[in-house]
Amino acid sequence: MKIVILGGGATGMGVAAKLKRNDKNNEVIVIETENYVSLGACGLPYFVGNHFENKNNLFARSIEKFNESGIEVKINQKFLNADFDNKKIDLEDQTISYDKLVIATGSTNSVPNISGLDDIKWHKLTKLEDALELKEKCKDTDVKNILIVGAGFIGLELAENLSKLGKSITIVERDEELFSRLYDEEISQLLEQNLQRNKIELILNSSVSEFKKSNNNKVLANINQTEFEYDLVVLASGFKPNTKFFKDSKLKMDNKGAIIVDEFGATNIVDVYSGGDCCVIKNKITNELCYSPLATVASKQAKVIANNICNINSKFSGTIQSSIIRVFDDSAARAGITEKEAISMTMKIKTVFIKDKDHTNYLKGQKDIYLKLIMNEDTKELVGAQMLGDPNSILRFYCLVPLIWNKNKVDESLEQIDLPYAPPFSRTFDIIHIALSKLV
Amino acid sequence: MKIVILGGGATGMGVAAKLKRNDKNNEVIVIETENYVSLGACGLPYFVGNHFENKNNLFARSIEKFNESGIEVKINQKFLNADFDNKKIDLEDQTISYDKLVIATGSTNSVPNISGLDDIKWHKLTKLEDALELKEKCKDTDVKNILIVGAGFIGLELAENLSKLGKSITIVERDEELFSRLYDEEISQLLEQNLQRNKIELILNSSVSEFKKSNNNKVLANINQTEFEYDLVVLASGFKPNTKFFKDSKLKMDNKGAIIVDEFGATNIVDVYSGGDCCVIKNKITNELCYSPLATVASKQAKVIANNICNINSKFSGTIQSSIIRVFDDSAARAGITEKEAISMTMKIKTVFIKDKDHTNYLKGQKDIYLKLIMNEDTKELVGAQMLGDPNSILRFYCLVPLIWNKNKVDESLEQIDLPYAPPFSRTFDIIHIALSKLV
Numbered sequence: 001m002k003i004v005i006l007g008g009g010a011t012g013m014g015v016a017a018k019l020k021r022n023d024k025n026n027e028v029i030v031i032e033t034e035n036y037v038s039l040g041a042c043g044l045p046y047f048v049g050n051h052f053e054n055k056n057n058l059f060a061r062s063i064e065k066f067n068e069s070g071i072e073v074k075i076n077q078k079f080l081n082a083d084f085d086n087k088k089i090d091l092e093d094q095t096i097s098y099d100k101l102v103i104a105t106g107s108t109n110s111v112p113n114i115s116g117l118d119d120i121k122w123h124k125l126t127k128l129e130d131a132l133e134l135k136e137k138c139k140d141t142d143v144k145n146i147l148i149v150g151a152g153f154i155g156l157e158l159a160e161n162l163s164k165l166g167k168s169i170t171i172v173e174r175d176e177e178l179f180s181r182l183y184d185e186e187i188s189q190l191l192e193q194n195l196q197r198n199k200i201e202l203i204l205n206s207s208v209s210e211f212k213k214s215n216n217n218k219v220l221a222n223i224n225q226t227e228f229e230y231d232l233v234v235l236a237s238g239f240k241p242n243t244k245f246f247k248d249s250k251l252k253m254d255n256k257g258a259i260i261v262d263e264f265g266a267t268n269i270v271d272v273y274s275g276g277d278c279c280v281i282k283n284k285i286t287n288e289l290c291y292s293p294l295a296t297v298a299s300k301q302a303k304v305i306a307n308n309i310c311n312i313n314s315k316f317s318g319t320i321q322s323s324i325i326r327v328f329d330d331s332a333a334r335a336g337i338t339e340k341e342a343i344s345m346t347m348k349i350k351t352v353f354i355k356d357k358d359h360t361n362y363l364k365g366q367k368d369i370y371l372k373l374i375m376n377e378d379t380k381e382l383v384g385a386q387m388l389g390d391p392n393s394i395l396r397f398y399c400l401v402p403l404i405w406n407k408n409k410v411d412e413s414l415e416q417i418d419l420p421y422a423p424p425f426s427r428t429f430d431i432i433h434i435a436l437s438k439l440v
Numbered sequence: 441m442k443i444v445i446l447g448g449g450a451t452g453m454g455v456a457a458k459l460k461r462n463d464k465n466n467e468v469i470v471i472e473t474e475n476y477v478s479l480g481a482c483g484l485p486y487f488v489g490n491h492f493e494n495k496n497n498l499f500a501r502s503i504e505k506f507n508e509s510g511i512e513v514k515i516n517q518k519f520l521n522a523d524f525d526n527k528k529i530d531l532e533d534q535t536i537s538y539d540k541l542v543i544a545t546g547s548t549n550s551v552p553n554i555s556g557l558d559d560i561k562w563h564k565l566t567k568l569e570d571a572l573e574l575k576e577k578c579k580d581t582d583v584k585n586i587l588i589v590g591a592g593f594i595g596l597e598l599a600e601n602l603s604k605l606g607k608s609i610t611i612v613e614r615d616e617e618l619f620s621r622l623y624d625e626e627i628s629q630l631l632e633q634n635l636q637r638n639k640i641e642l643i644l645n646s647s648v649s650e651f652k653k654s655n656n657n658k659v660l661a662n663i664n665q666t667e668f669e670y671d672l673v674v675l676a677s678g679f680k681p682n683t684k685f686f687k688d689s690k691l692k693m694d695n696k697g698a699i700i701v702d703e704f705g706a707t708n709i710v711d712v713y714s715g716g717d718c719c720v721i722k723n724k725i726t727n728e729l730c731y732s733p734l735a736t737v738a739s740k741q742a743k744v745i746a747n748n749i750c751n752i753n754s755k756f757s758g759t760i761q762s763s764i765i766r767v768f769d770d771s772a773a774r775a776g777i778t779e780k781e782a783i784s785m786t787m788k789i790k791t792v793f794i795k796d797k798d799h800t801n802y803l804k805g806q807k808d809i810y811l812k813l814i815m816n817e818d819t820k821e822l823v824g825a826q827m828l829g830d831p832n833s834i835l836r837f838y839c840l841v842p843l844i845w846n847k848n849k850v851d852e853s854l855e856q857i858d859l860p861y862a863p864p865f866s867r868t869f870d871i872i873h874i875a876l877s878k879l880v
Contacts, residue, residue, distance in 0.1 A: 010868070042863050043802050057802040153862075284858075295868045296861045317853040324860035333860050362483050362497040391864060395835035398859060398872075402842040405857050413757040417845050418724075419838060420764035420773050421736045422593075423482050424831060428450070428735045432838075 002027040003309060004089055004098035006079060007242075008037025010295050011276030012104035013061070014302025015309075016071045022310040029072045029096065031089070036128060037063060037073055042295055044131040045154060048138065049161025055128065079245060084269045100271050100309050103246075103259060104302075107239035107277035107293045112149065116211035120219050122233045125154050137232060144168055147221055147230040149208060150237035151178055153325060158234060159200050160328055170201040170230070172208060172223055174237075179332075182323065184339045186353045186372055187332055187386045198328045239293045241278040254280055258291050263315045265305035273309065275301030275316075282318035284405070285337050285383050286345065292319050320404050326391050333397035336384030336404045339374050348377040352438040356431040358393035360423040369393060371431050373400075375439045380409040382439075393425075399432050410439045442467040443749060444529055444538035446519060447682075448477025450735050451716030452544035453501070454742025455749075456511045462750040469512045469536065471529070476568060477503060477513055482735055484571040485594060488578065489601025495568065519685060524709045540711050540749050543686070543699060544742075547679035547717035547733045552589065556651035560659050562673045565594050577672060584608055587661055587670040589648060590677035591618055593765060598674060599640050600768055610641040610670070612648060612663055614677075619772075622763065624779045626793045626812055627772055627826045638768045679733045681718040694720055698731050703755045705745035713749065715741030715756075722758035724845070725777050725823050726785065732759050760844050766831050773837035776824030776844045779814050788817040792878040796871040798833035800863040809833060811875045813840075820849040822879075833865075839872055850879045 003019055005012045008030045019026045030037060038060045047058060056062075063073045078092040082101070089096045109124045111117070123134050137143055146162055148155045151173035159169045175181075177188040178195075195202045203223060211233070212220040219230045241258040243251075252260045252268040258280040265273045277293035281301070297319055307314035322335040342349045353372040360366065369389035376383050385400040399419065408414060415436045421428050443459055445452045448470050459466045470477060478500045487498060496502075503513050518532040522541070529536045549564045551557070563574050577583055586602055588595045591613035599609045615621075617628040618635075635642045643663055651673070652660040659670045681698040683691075692700045692708040698720040705713045717733035721741070737759055747754035762775040782789045793812040800806065809829035816823050825840040839859065848854060855876045861868050 040800070040802075042861075043800060046803060046863060051804065052802045294861070296858065299868045300856045314852060317856045320858045322858040322860040324862045324865055326862060326864045331865075335858065335860065360480070360483065362480075362492045363486060364491065392832045393835065395833065395865065396838045398836045399838035399842055401859055402839055402846075402848065402857060406842075406846065406848050406854075408842065408846050408848075412754060414846075416740045416757045417842060418736065418760045418762040418775065419841055420762040420775065421482075421734070422764045422766060423486060424766045425764055425771075425835065428739050 001099045001309070002097070003029070003100045003102065004096055005030045005102040005104055006089070007104035007106055007278075008032035008034070008073060008075070009039065009104060009106045009276065010298040011106070011302045012102065013038040013066065014299050015102050015104065015275070015306045016066065017069065018303050018306030019309060020069050020071060022306060022312065024070060026310070028070070029074065030066075031077045031079060031091065031096075032073065032075050033077055033079065034127065035075045037066065037075065039128055040295075041126060044125050045157035045161045047131050048125070048135045048158065049164060050135075051161075055132070058128065082246065082249065084250065084272060087271065100273065102305060102309075103267070103272065103274040103278060104276050105242040105245075105278045108242040109235065110238045110240045111235060112207070112237050114208050114211055120211045120213055120233065122235055124235050125158060126239075134234070138162060138165055138167065143231040145170070145230045146232045146234065147172065147219070147228070148234045148236055150235065151202065152236060152238055153323070155236035156325060156327055158236060159195070160198075163198065163200060168199075170203065170228070171195075172203045172206050174205070174207050176205045178202065178204065180340075182321070182334050182338070183332065183386050184372060187334075187370065187388050190370060190388050191327060191330070191332060194327050194330045239277060241291070243278050254289065256291065260289065264308045265301055265316060266308065273305045275305050281316065284318040284320050286341070290319065290321065292321050294323065296322070320401070322401055324394065324397070329390070330388060331391040331394040332386070332388045333394055334384075334386045335401050336382070337374065338384055338386070339372075342374055342376075342383060347383070349383070350375045350377050350439055352435050354431065354435055354438070356434060357427065358389055358431075359426055363423050365390075365392075367393065369431050371435045373435050373439060375410050380411065381407045382410055396426070396430065396432065410436060412440055415440050441539045441749070442537070443469070443540045443542065444536055445470045445542040445544055446529070447544035447546055447716075447718075448472035448474070448513060448515070449479065449544060449546045449716060450738035451546070451742045452542065453478040453506065454739050455542050455544065455715070455746045456506065457509065458743050458746035459749060460509050460511060462746060462752065464510060466750070468510070469514065470506075471517045471519060471531065471536075472513065472515050473517055473519065474567065475515045477506065477515065479568055480735075481566060484565050485597035485601045487571050488565070488575045488598065489604060490575075491601075495572070498568065522686065522689065524690065524712060527711065538711075540713065542745060542749075543683075543691075543707070543712065543714040543718060544716050545682045545685075545718045548682040549675065550678045550680045551675060552647070552677050554648050554651055560651045560653055560673065562675055564675050565598060566679075574674070578602060578605055578607065583671040585670045586610070586672045586674065587612065587659070587668070588674045588676055590675065591642065592676060592678055593763070595676035596765060596767055598676060599635070600638075603638065603640060608639075610643065610668070611635075612643045612646050614645070614647050616645045618642065618644065620780075622761070622774050622778070623772065623826050624812060627774075627810065627828050630810060630828050631767060631770070631772060634767050634770045679717060681731070683718050694729065696731065700729065704748045705741055705756060706748065713745045715745050721756065724758040724760050726781070730759065730761065732761050734763065736762070760841070762841055764834065764837070769830070770828060771831040771834040772826070772828045773834055774824075774826045775841050776822070777814065778824055778826070779812075782814055782816075782823060787823070789823070790815045790817050790879055792875050794871065794875055794878070796874060797867065798829055798871075799866055803863050805830070805832075807833065809871050811871050813875050813879060815850050815879045820851065821847045822850055836866070836870065836872065850876060852880055855880050
């Protein structure tokens with residue numbers, strides 16, 4: 001069987017590798033526009049922040065290694081057209097037929113519509129070259145004041161990394177609260193305080209109305225009717241599905257251009273599969289489709305797609321939009337839906353938000369920890385959790401994920417969950433016990 | 441209602457506090473043999489290890505605070521007899537009647553039967569005075585070579601703490617492997633290697649056959665037919681229920697003197713309850729009674745007992761014997777049953793033991809992490825988990841506890857569990873995903 005994969009990111013290379021593990025006779029061809037595959041894009045902010053210097057560390061596997069396992073990787077390709085009826089892909093210099101096609105074109109950064117943007121030099125951080133360029137630029141000690149547009153994961157991780165390089169950082173964010181789609185205001189505000197403590201200027205509820213080049217080769221940004229001067233501008237205002245080639249095709253997409261797939265990873269077109277950042281997936285709590293461009297989703301969908309292509313029955317269960325981020329000395333983790341989302345769904349809920357300590361008072365390093373839980377009052381299922389605390393204690397959040405994932409009911413038995421305790425790690429009643437007890 | 445509580449440890453004071461929160465009109469009297477209550481005994485090794493100097497840090501609440509909430513605390517009491525028929529307790533200088541009695545006398549250290557033990561000065565670490573005495577002794581720089589008998593939690597935590605004070609430590613342990621009742625050999629051996637790396641001499645499968653006083657005021661211990669000289673000896677060979685006063689009473693106990701209670705915390709005698717380290721409790725996996733003298737159990741049982749006394753229906757769900765320990769630069773956590781236990785129960789099982797890394801390769805501090813899972817092949821339920829890794833990453837173990845606690849089945853959906861990912865905390869496929877995938 002000949003399988004053509006469009007895109008050499010986490011999904012594409014994940015599908016390729018699994019196809020070969022399932023059956024080494026599968027003919028697998030990956031088509032990639034860049035000159036590399038399997039970039040771990042999550043590492044880019046840390047590469048820019050000089051946590052490491054060898055760019056090869058950003059790659060899970062080299063092209064040579066993929067070739068060794070029998071996968072053909074075509075880099076630097078220009079994709080022109082897909083002929084789904086005749087099962088053919090047109091590239092600039094050749095046409096390739098397929099038995100099965102996997103669309104794993106991933107996402108591309110959303111470029112906000114700001115007046116003057118074309119007149120200035122701006123940066124982004126989605127590809128390897130972006131990182132190399134930004135890293136190089138930041139070596140210049142004259143580059144001091146940096147504006148980041150957008151306070152998402154990349155925006156925040158980059159802010160921390162650049163700040164630690166001695167840069168002065170301003171973030172401008174359209175929403176009224178930080179991470180307002182991921183967290184409720186209790187945690188958002190704690191994260192905002194964290195940025196303030198760490199001298200990151202965060203301008204919420206605002207956007208840049210105009211960019212201008214200044215005389216001294218800097219950038220002038222008009223924010224809330226005031227002009228500020230920056231040495232460098234990074235756009236980090238989110239991602240959108242990289243699917244413009246299919247705009248006029250029969251491929252079923254949502255109104256934002258995300259491909260719609262079923263639980264097997266199949267699109268509406270026969271023998272065409274898709275997964276990862278170019279798709280929408282099922283939210284296990286809302287049962288609605290949602291756009292969740294995360295590496296964790298991509299790699300799990302990849303396995304499901306490869307299995308179904310090989311007639312191994314396999315289903316993707318969906319997402320609870322779990323995520324975690326370290327922000328200086330804090331970290332935050334979340335899963336499920338927020339209180340805001342629950343209210344918008346008119347779900348009857350009970351919530352709790354508490355502050356406690358992460359371990360015993362007599363051992364050094366005891367820190368505050370915060371937990372918010374959201375329970376569906378009708379079903380007694382935990383539908384959301386948000387935690388903020390020290391990076392060394394935040395992994396206790398892992399307890400809450402299976403509770404939401406498996407739709408376990410909150411009751412007295414759950415309140416007694418036998419979490420392990422020792423003085424360096426917790427208190428005899430963990431913050432999770434205390435929060436659960438307030439929902440029973 | 442007048443409730444008399446025998447014992448001012450975690451269970452006793454937990455019951456007392458909850459009785460008052462449930463109904464401030466409850467008359468609550470706590471009878472304690474020591475001159476303190478609510479000692480956090482888990483802190484003793486760290487107090488000895490000079491992690492802190494103020495002994496008050498070892499107490500969750502002072503007697504004054506308990507008194508303020510209306511709880512009468514009688515310290516320094518000598519308990520003589522319980523007359524269950526007439527609902528009376530005899531102390532040395534008075535007799536107290538009760539409507540409900542709670543036996544929370546906890547545990548006492550097991551003293552092994554070693555020839556010559558009475559002739560030498562030995563230490564233990566269960567009470568405040570033990571810690572004060574040991575801490576004082578260890579200030580003497582002539583106290584260099586220390587023998588610890590028993591490699592349980594206290595033995596190991598004490599070994600680490602004393603070693604960091606510059607002492608040379610030998611541990612002698614009867615069992616063939618370290619923690620053989622808690623871990624299978626894979627993890628036990630990793631912990632043994634840890635002790636070796638950290639210059640703790642561990643003598644397994646051995647015991648002291650004889651103690652003798654040496655001429656220079658040291659102790660001679662005969663281990664495996666060889667005599668070794670030590671400056672100080674600590675016995676840490678486990679705990680047994682502190683119930684000898686009830687030996688000839690009608691109170692139902694197992695053959696080791698542990699009180700048998702039902703899920704409401706009630707004993708076989710009307711209006712007499714018991715909980716904590718003097719009891720056996722139900723193991724949720726085996727459905728057998730087990731002795732699990734841990735603070736986590738005590739505090740949960742306390743709430744159940746207080747509720748039932750107040751006619752609030754409340755049940756204790758049992759234990760999965762979860763525990764965690766830090767040993768120098770490693771930590772280990774476990775829950776459920778071991779492979780050995782499963783085999784002895786003739787349970788049909790599938791196990792996996794893997795080594796992985798705790799986070800991305802490009803961020804500093806990446807460490808090895810090990811995970812063993814035990815699944816019941818017939819029911820597909822996860823019945824046991826054991827992990828070893830860096831103390832900053834071990835809390836991911838919290839994911840496995842609800843899976844065992846809630847008897848979730850291992851299947852493709854669970855393998856896809858949406859754990860949050862970011863480079864400082866994990867890899868896109870966590871070690872938990874990889875291990876689960878090998879059981880599906």
